[in-house]
Amino acid sequence: MVSEQPKDTSEARSGRRTFFRWMTLTGAGLAALLSRRLAREARAGALRGVHSALPEVPGNELIRMQQDLDRALARPMESRRWVMLVDTRKCSGCQACVIACRAENVTGPEGSYRRVPEALAGSFPFVANIFMPTNCVQCDDPPCARAVPAGMIRKRADGIVEFDHVRLRGQYAQAVVEACPYRAVHVDEGKRFTDGTPEVQPYEKRSFTILGQTWNRNEGATLQGAARKCHFCVDLVEAATLPACVSTCIGGAMYFGDAADPSSLASEMMRTHRMMRVHQELGIQPRVYYVEEKLLQVRQYSCATCH
Ligand code: SF4
Ligand code: SF4
Numbered sequence: 001m002v003s004e005q006p007k008d009t010s011e012a013r014s015g016r017r018t019f020f021r022w023m024t025l026t027g028a029g030l031a032a033l034l035s036r037r038l039a040r041e042a043r044a045g046a047l048r049g050v051h052s053a054l055p056e057v058p059g060n061e062l063i064r065m066q067q068d069l070d071r072a073l074a075r076p077m078e079s080r081r082w083v084m085l086v087d088t089r090k091c092s093g094c095q096a097c098v099i100a101c102r103a104e105n106v107t108g109p110e111g112s113y114r115r116v117p118e119a120l121a122g123s124f125p126f127v128a129n130i131f132m133p134t135n136c137v138q139c140d141d142p143p144c145a146r147a148v149p150a151g152m153i154r155k156r157a158d159g160i161v162e163f164d165h166v167r168l169r170g171q172y173a174q175a176v177v178e179a180c181p182y183r184a185v186h187v188d189e190g191k192r193f194t195d196g197t198p199e200v201q202p203y204e205k206r207s208f209t210i211l212g213q214t215w216n217r218n219e220g221a222t223l224q225g226a227a228r229k230c231h232f233c234v235d236l237v238e239a240a241t242l243p244a245c246v247s248t249c250i251g252g253a254m255y256f257g258d259a260a261d262p263s264s265l266a267s268e269m270m271r272t273h274r275m276m277r278v279h280q281e282l283g284i285q286p287r288v289y290y291v292e293e294k295l296l297q298v299r300q301y302s303c304a305t306c307h
Helices: 010-052 061-073 096-105 170-179 234-238 244-248 265-272 295-306
Strands: 082-086 118-123 126-131 153-155 161-163 208-210 213-215 254-258 288-291
Touching: 061 244, 061 254, 061 265, 082 265, 096 208, 096 244, 244 254, 254 265
Parallel strands: 082 288
Antiparallel strands: 082 254, 118 126, 153 161, 208 213
C-alpha cells in the first residue's frame, strides 16, 4: 500500500519556512543562553579554584567571604539564600561603595542603585552620627511586584528580585518607583555625567550585564526608560566575586553571603549580633540586615531620615 504524499502547496512551503525560522531562532536563543551560562560557569570555576587556594588569613573577612562564595556556588541555586549585612559602626560615609556600584552597573546622574544617607541624633555634646548604606533589599514579598502585572518582577530561588527591563517602562516603571518603600528604584533617562562636555566618555557608553543579559544606555538593547535597581551584583557573585560595594568598602562595613550555610561569615554575624531590618513592620522580609548595637540609640531618627 502506498501512502498518500502531501502536496507541496505554497501554504505547506510557508509553514515549513515558519517552522525552520522558529527552529533557527529557538536554536540561536538556546545557544546564546547556553553559551552565557557556560561562560559564567567557566569564570566561576576558574575563580573558585583561586579563592579556595588562598591561604588562611585570620581576621581577613573579605577572603573568608570569598571562600564562603565558593562553597555556596558549588551547591544548586535553589539552596542558596543570599543576604547583605551592614555594620554601620564601621561606615565612614566615604561613598566609595556608591562609586564602585555606579562603575559596575553604569548608572547615570538621574539615579544610583545605592545611597549612603547620613542621620544625626541628639544635641551637642551628646550627638550621634550614623551612615545608613542602602539599596534594594530583595524583599521576600516585594511590594514592587504587586504594583505591576504578574511576571514583570520575579523572585528568584536564591532570593534576588529580578526586573524585566524590557517591560518595566513608562507607567509600569513609575508604579514600581512609587511602590518601593526603600526608594531603591529609579528610571534610567539615559543622561550621562559627561553630557555637555567635549566628549562623552567610553565608560558611559560601555555595555554591561544584568542577570545574564547584555545592556547599554545608548541604543539597541538600551535601558533608557527602564526601571532599575540593585541585584546584589549577582552576575559578579555567580562568577565567584563579591558584590562591588562589599569588595570596595574601605571600612569593612559591608558583608555578603549565604545565610543557608551555617559556617558562612554572614550566618555567623547573624548569630552573634543583634540585627535589625528596616521596614520590618511591613512584613515584606527584606534581605538586608543592619548590626543593631549603634542603631538602638538613634533608630527613630535614622529610619525616618534615610528611608
Ligand atoms: S527593596 Fe524595593 S525594589 Fe527591592 S524588592 Fe523590595 S520593594 Fe522591590
Ligand atoms: S564604602 Fe563602606 S565605609 Fe564607605 S560609605 Fe560605603 S559602606 Fe560606608
